[in-house]
Amino acid sequence: ETGVTQSPTHLIKTRGQQVTLRCSSQSGHNTVSWYQQALGQGPQFIFQYYREEENGRGNFPPRFSGLQFPNYSSELNVNALELDDSALYLCASSLSRAETQYFGPGTRLLVL
Amino acid sequence: AQTVTQSQPEMSVQEAETVTLSCTYDTSESDYYLFWYKQPPSRQMILVIRQEAYKQQNATENRFSVNFQKAAKSFSLKISDSQLGDAAMYFCAYRSADNNNDMRFGAGTRLTVKP
Numbered sequence: 001e002t003g004v005t006q007s008p009t010h011l012i013k014t015r016g017q018q019v020t021l022r023c024s025s026q027s028g029h030n031t032v033s034w035y036q037q038a039l040g041q042g043p044q045f046i047f048q049y050y051r052e053e054e055n056g057r058g059n060f061p062p063r064f065s066g067l068q069f070p071n072y073s074s075e076l077n078v079n080a081l082e083l084d085d086s087a088l089y090l091c092a093s094s095l096s097r098a099e100t101q102y103f104g105p106g107t108r109l110l111v112l
Numbered sequence: 113a114q115t116v117t118q119s120q121p122e123m124s125v126q127e128a129e130t131v132t133l134s135c136t137y138d139t140s141e142s143d144y145y146l147f148w149y150k151q152p153p154s155r156q157m158i159l160v161i162r163q164e165a166y167k168q169q170n171a172t173e174n175r176f177s178v179n180f181q182k183a184a185k186s187f188s189l190k191i192s193d194s195q196l197g198d199a200a201m202y203f204c205a206y207r208s209a210d211n212n213n214d215m216r217f218g219a220g221t222r223l224t225v226k227p
Binding site: 033035040041042043044045047048050055056058088090092097098100101102103104105106108 | 116147149154155156157158159162203205209213214215216217218219220
């Protein structure tokens with residue numbers, strides 16, 4: 001059974017650019033959650049997708065958007081990148097909304 | 113809003129000894145879940161243990177156990193017979209049973225294991 005995977009592992013962008021991060025959920029999981037983890041801090045909830053619909057959002061601006069596909073994989077898009085967007089972006093999948101979340105290895109984004 | 117506090121930024125333990133990591137949380141809800149996750153240098157968050165608030169019995173997973181004090185809103189993690197591979201950042205996390213999409217994390221405790 002394959003766990004949660006994320007791509008790319010590392011990414012460097014410049015301020016103002018747009019970025020797309022990808023996440024493949026664990027087999028059988030229909031829920032994907034995205035988190036931003038700044039250096040030295042705990043993860044912060046961005047949003048969650050359940051069966052292709054957004055199912056809750058944290059305190060992030062609209063330039064953070066997402067998508068979930070019929071196979072339950074997911075994308076996180078960030079427009080108009082800012083320096084403060086530099087962070088580790090974690091994706092977690094779960095069997096359903098109320099089940100335990102299992103994390104991928106993350107994508108390290110650096111905005112210059 | 114629910115908050116999670118980990119008051120120990122760093123902890124150290126001798127190999128084979130026992131260490132306890134502290135976590136407190138603030139909530140007005142009665143039904144929720146608590147978690148401990150481990151994040152080694154590889155960055156991947158690994159679930160260590162999970163506790164349902166309605167269960168009075170403390171969760172245990174091999175060398176890992178929790179002391180869940182609901183009234184005190186405390187959720188500490190005890191690691192017995194510490195191993196070098198236990199060295200990592202440990203995060204305590206809270207999730208409401210009603211609003212189950214938003215998991216709140218503490219700032220983490222960095223655990224060092226000395227040989």
